[in-house]
Amino acid sequence: MTDLKQTLGTWQLLAFGVAGVVGASWIYTNSAFFDLYGAGGVLIGLAIGVALAACIASAYSRFTAVFPRAGGEVVFAYATLGRGASFLTGWMLLGAYVSSLAFYVTAFGYLLGNFFPWMNTIPLYTINDETVYLPVLAVGVVLTLVYFTLNWFSVKIGAQVQLLMFLAIIAGGLALAVTGFSAGSPGNLIPAFGPEAAPFADTMRFVIPGMTFLAGFGLVAVLAEDARIAPAKTGRLVVLTVLLAGGFYLLVLLATAWVLPWQEVAAMDLGTVDAFRAAGFPALGAVAYLIAVLGLLTSFLGLFVACSRVMVAMGRAGLLPSALAAVHPRRGTPHIALVFVTVITLALGWLGPGAVTWFLDTGGIYLGVVWIAVTLAYYRAPRRYPQVRGATPWWENALPGIGAAGALFVIVLALLPGTGSSLVWPAEYIILLAWLALGFVLYLGGARKPDAEALQSLTGSTAAGADRRGGHEG
Template sequence: MAELKKTLGLPSLIALGVAGVVGSSWIYTSSQFFADVGAGGMIIGLLVGAALAACVALAYGELTSAVPRAGGEIVWGYTALGRTAGFATGWFHIGAYISSLAFYITAFGTLLGKYVPAMADIPLYSVGGEAVTLPVLAVGIALAILVFALNWFGVSLGAQLQVGLFAVMIAIGTVLVVVAAVHGTPSNLFPLWTADQQPFLSVVRMVVPGITYVVGFSLVAVLAEESSLPAAKVGRAVVLTVACAAAFYTAVLLATAYVVPWEDVAKMKLGTIDAFTQAGFPLLGLGAFLIGALGLVTSFIGLFVASSRVVLALARARLLPHGLSVVEEKSGVPRRALVFVFAITVVLGLLGPGAIVWFLDAGGVFLGIVWLLVVIAKYRMPKRFPGLEYAYRARPQWLPAVGALGALAVIVCTVFPIPGVDIALKWPQEYIILAAWVLLGVVFFAFSPRPKDREAVFREVTGPLADTFEAARKKPRG
């Protein structure tokens, strides 16, 4: 069976990992976060969340360097923990990725509506209290078609566009930071909280959103099979992605709170966009808007290609219909998986933001489960395959466990309401979605046919690494 082509270099991996989750909402919702948790709560909470994510990323980097196979987490869960864990990892991963993609169907037009009033014309229907208009839907579906077309002939074309768009975002962000440093004052930033805001609780409330801001490192692991880099560099790229994403967010948010008093920003509607406009730099306000718009496009590109590889990995393991594992011989593209992801994205996207936001919130729990399983697989893998070689190792080895505890805390705080920590799921819609996705997964897994030739499936899941796994299994520890 054909394999994916190795066409991604370091710039492509970093651009897909960082820009693949930058998104747009943080640019204009920074005003609401400043109002709720203060500049200190948003920025410090984001950094704490990034630190926890980095601990998990160490496990990802280590496993990626040893097993650079499409679908990353599914392959690790399958090989280290068994078929059930492999399915759970992939199932929750799809839930998180697809919900984000579906949200972007209407998010792009909604963002444009902040500058183009016509986006609000011709309402078609309303779901969850949010109207879905024809222009918004048309723009979103056009974006989905464009991204689908970019990936039809190979990941490299979309990756090249991703690198270019990411470079533009970095350039704009750099200008924002420089202008803020020259024209802003420390008094705009300090104190970091108002008198009625509680520093500790505000930081805690921002940790979960902060984690979600830097989850792009998982995209690098999912796409590792298509990397042309040595295994050690791919492992380092996973961890580097977290650092790059955290640095970008922090720099732009600090610039936002420094160029004008952050307490004034908290009263605005469009966060960074309004902050620079009010500071006397309307072109930079437009630049901030472009970061949001481009971030939405790059997120769609990154998550779309990654979702297709997750589907591919599950199909290789016979946990989805095996036909979805077909890779075209000439192009090296899993086109059936691309069609599958495109169809689900558009269908769910038709629900509009009022309903999809419920899926997004539940997606935080899904990611927490995936991270927890990956860290467990990281510690289990050497016991099952003692001879497996790692080109990159987490140092110290206990740090990924800290990330796992953070992932567990995310799950607990999101599912069970905790006084003072306002991050729990909304009752009853989001709890229904969470329960329904879990139940659907249980039913799907229970009725999925068990393969008769498990060794053949194992070899397809691991691909060219099958012999390496076999030798690693037999080699004694020590």
């Protein structure tokens, strides 16, 4: 078995993590959030969501330090819960990743269409009331192939591109924050809730989308085998990813509610973009839009790379065809898995946002299942791997359980009709059941490896928690 080439240093890995989490739509849809939940509900609810995600990330952190291997959650679940739980975890993770990747194929073109109207010309077809245009689809296909090419030769090339976009996002966010806080007033934020609002209920309702804002923090764990830094440090970067991404969200949203009265922002169309334009800073409105564009690009790239690593892990364990685990002997990249990711992304991406949104909405359930599985693995770990939890105080060991409870809450609200977060009937329920059924068939029909062999393939020399990098810091 060939290991992936270790090329990612601290900054590259952090860029994949944080920039992979910070998406696009939040920066121009926060006007709708303010209208529904009030600025207070958005900011406090998001802060609670960040705290819950950080609780789950603490389990990821400890697992990653012991098992710094491709696939992250797939490895954690197999090592502690067994083959069935590992397949479910990996299959749910693939469902979430593939749904997002397919959405990004056309989302980038539609985002550009706000500046370049010619993007929305030459209609091809309409699915679920959303028309797919030739320029939009063409740009998405080209972007997908560019990402494939970047990672075909070395993940380091893609990581350098990710790092540059990450730094641009951070610089833009700081510019918005400095201007918003210096030119605005706390009186624009307070009172943080409308006169007819129910502050507690509005806050708690935003916890769910707040948690989904942090959905990609597991990228660091998934890419751990590509890292050339000490596993313990890689593990700490998982939690740092949640805190930095969550802090970035909160900073920009707070600045948006500070630069203008948030009630005015709630009546606008493009949230932060329109808020800074109306406050007399049109250049910063463009910066906010640029953050949205870069956020989409970085999330697309991060998930593209991570999806291939999940396939590698499942191939190693015999949960999916073993060919997916192949690593190019010279480039050290998972070339076959990268081809599969590209094919699946394009195969679903052409459907456009109307259909792909159905897939995307089920992603919250998939990720909730993954978070719960990692938490269960964390509490089961001491039976075979006591080093995962170590001598930690009881309150620290309780954190993943708190986060998992939040994840279960998300799943229940999505499955129950009429909650405001429910799946769309019947399309999204059918997609969910179809994905589970396909996974069940693949699981039963796969060529099963002996558990000891599969576990050795997954964990490599790290099965006993050994540091295969000798503590090297990159």
